[in-house]
């Protein structure tokens with residue numbers, strides 16, 4: 443992922459945003475030390491934004507697509523109320539195992555339910571009336587289209603879908619590869635969808651907030 447923001451400004455944003463919990467810091471450091479694709483972590487600024495959204499909207503039920511080592515899941519779980527629930531989809535057992543080890547050390551870890559399987563299968567198995575208040579989409583870009591269609595049913599009217607990497611390192615401007623084309627088609631579909639209102643923000647690699655109209 444190429445940085446869209448000047449690194450000095452990115453650091454400035456980080457040092458002027460909410461400080462992650464010590465366990466989240468440790469999870470980030472562990473991931474950077476052990477996974478070569480650690481740049482997939484959403485990091486402290488996007489994490490602070492997700493936590494703020496969870497609190498602002500009084501979210502109780504979260505659906506996440508793309509757990510990796512659990513940074514975004516733990517960030518949101520820390521912001522959920524005691525009886526909150528977060529279901530997270532991940533295809534890699536190795537990263538899911540790391541995430542679970544950190545969740546087991548957190549007082550908020552019991553809120554998180556990890557499903558290790560292709561996310562489309564997990565989503566298919568969820569009841570249509572699962573009524574999630576917020577969904578965070580951060581997995582394989584080629585499937586953003588099918589994920590979106592399913593999330594439109596699984597997220598309750600008035601609920602929020604947050605989609606990550608929607609600027610895709612700027613490649614949305616001249617899409618060539620399958621993932622570029624998928625993100626570009628996703629952005630068009632969301633923008634033209636009369637059932638939602640949306641804003642595409644230049645946060646990190648692009649973050650789209652999509653509210654399902656009541």
Ligand SMILES: C[S@@+](CC[C@H](N)C(=O)[O-])C[C@H]1O[C@@H](n2cnc3c(N)ncnc32)[C@H](O)[C@@H]1O
Pocket residue numbers: 482483484485507508509510511512513514515531532533534537559560561562580581582
């Ligand atoms: C960008 S990372 C998620 C980062 C995570 N949200 C965080 O903050 O650390 C994307 C994750 O989606 C997972 N993934 C890719 N394809 C998937 C699929 N078909 N089903 C479920 N998970 C998938 C990858 O294994 C990877 O761990």
